Structures are given as structure tokens and as C-alpha cells.
Amino acid sequence: KQEVTQIPAALSVPEGENLVLNCSFTDSAIYNLQWFRQDPGKGLTSLLLIQSSQREQTSGRLNASLDKSSGRSTLYIAASQPGDSATYLCAVIGTASKLTFGTGTRLQVTL
Amino acid sequence: NAGVTQTPKFQVLKTGQSMTLQCAQDMNHEYMSWYRQDPGMGLRLIHYSVGAGITDQGEVPNGYNVSRSTTEDFPLRLLSAAPSQTSVYFCASSPSPPTGYRNTIYFGEGSWLTVV
Numbered sequence: 001k002q003e004v005t006q007i008p009a010a011l012s013v014p015e016g017e018n019l020v021l022n023c024s025f026t027d028s029a030i031y032n033l034q035w036f037r038q039d040p041g042k043g044l045t046s047l048l049l050i051q052s053s054q055r056e057q058t059s060g061r062l063n064a065s066l067d068k069s070s071g072r073s074t075l076y077i078a079a080s081q082p083g084d085s086a087t088y089l090c091a092v093i094g095t096a097s098k099l100t101f102g103t104g105t106r107l108q109v110t111l
Numbered sequence: 112n113a114g115v116t117q118t119p120k121f122q123v124l125k126t127g128q129s130m131t132l133q134c135a136q137d138m139n140h141e142y143m144s145w146y147r148q149d150p151g152m153g154l155r156l157i158h159y160s161v162g163a164g165i166t167d168q169g170e171v172p173n174g175y176n177v178s179r180s181t182t183e184d185f186p187l188r189l190l191s192a193a194p195s196q197t198s199v200y201f202c203a204s205s206p207s208p209p210t211g212y213r214n215t216i217y218f219g220e221g222s223w224l225t226v227v
Contacts, residue, residue: 089154101153103152
């Protein structure tokens with residue numbers, strides 16, 4: 001059974017700092033991996049999608065990497081802003097189109 | 112530009128009552144799914160559908176029914192509500208199954224359900 005772990009569970013950084021969120025998964029037989037953002041009381045918004053054949057994807061200040069062989073993905077946020085405060089979730093997509101989510105990293109960017 | 116719309120946003124039920132959570136999408140997506148989100152457990156798949164008339168069970172299907180009579184709608188029915196079903200429920204849709212190339216998943220804003 002696929003298990004997805006996100007470390008740390010919570011993170012507080014000052015504005016402007018670069019930061020890395022980690023996601024690890026136990027079964028490397030995945031189709032793709034997605035990073036989502038969830039604001040309090042809201043649904044999930046897709047940030048980046050990495051296909052299993054890719055190593056990384058970039059969108060603005062966000063960069064996600066994928067290392068299937070080691071079962072790891074990282075989300076790099078450059079020059080963090082207070083508006084980046086949210087919970088970040090990763091999800092791996094394996095067989096039968098099923099997503100397995102991590103429990104998320106709650107990020108707070110302070111002024 | 113509605114995307115994925117869920118109703119109601121909040122609901123309180125008594126144990127044993129039944130209800131339906133509505134989900135509609137206006138993007139002509141084939142693939143729709145329901146998740147529940149509980150503290151410390153992440154999102155877990157309840158049921159999913161790969162197209163009108165086709166549904167299948169996810170990780171935690173017990174106590175829930177679904178149907179997919181149209182491409183747009185994917186309601187989730189709680190047959191006899193139990194306190195263990197207190198959770199936040201999310202509906203999601205995508206153009207094709209999540210294994211698809213460049214396939215982004217869109218989520219509704221959630222339905223908060225409390226069973227007392």
C-alpha cells in the first residue's frame with residue numbers, strides 16, 4: 001500500500017526566505033505526482049504536476065523535483081511572501097488512477 | 112467560470128439520517144471523484160467515476176453511495192449517517208483519469224459535515 005509522508009508538518013519562516021517542503025512515498029511505481037495548495041476553509045488548488053518521466057517542473061517562484069528511485073519529491077519556494085501561507089499537500093498517482101495524499105505541511109510566512 | 116461546485120457547504124445531521132452532497136462541474140470532465148479529509152489522515156478516496164454511468168469504489172466506500180447519470184453531476188449519498196462520517200468532503204474532477212499526461216485535478220471548495 002502506498003504511503004506518503006510530508007515533513008515538516010508545520011513551518012514558520014520570515015518573509016523573503018527560500019524554503020523546501022519534502023514529500024516521500026513508499027512505492028515508486030507512480031504515474032505522476034502533484035503538489036497542491038489548500039487555504040483554510042477552501043478546496044485544493046493544483047500547483048505543479050510532474051510526470052513520472054520528468055525530473056522537475058517550474059511555475060513562477062515554485063519548483064518541484066521528483067526522484068522516483070528514492071521515492072522523494074521536493075517543493076522549493078523562492079522569496080517567500082505572506083500570501084504563500086497555506087497548507088501544501090503532495091499526492092502521488094499510482095495504479096487504477098488513485099491518488100494517495102500526504103497529510104500536508106502547514107506553512108506560515110511572517111512579516 | 113464555476114469549475115467544481117459543491118453544495119451544501121455546511122450541514123449538521125443526526126445519527127441515522129440520510130442526505131446527499133451535490134457536486135457539479137462545467138468543464139466537461141470525464142473523471143470525477145469524492146474524497147474525505149480528516150485531521151492527521153490526509154484525503155482519502157471514497158468513490159470515483161470515469162464517465163457517465165460508470166462508478167467504482169475507492170479506499171473508504173462503506174456508508175456512501177454514488178451515481179453518475181450525467182457527465183456534469185456526481186452526487187454522494189450518505190445512507191444512514193454515523194458520527195464517524197463527520198468530516199470535510201471534497202469533490203474533484205479532471206479531463207481524464209489522474210494517470211493522464213498533463214492531467215490537472217480540480218477540486219470543489221468542500222462540504223463540512225457534522226453528524227451528532
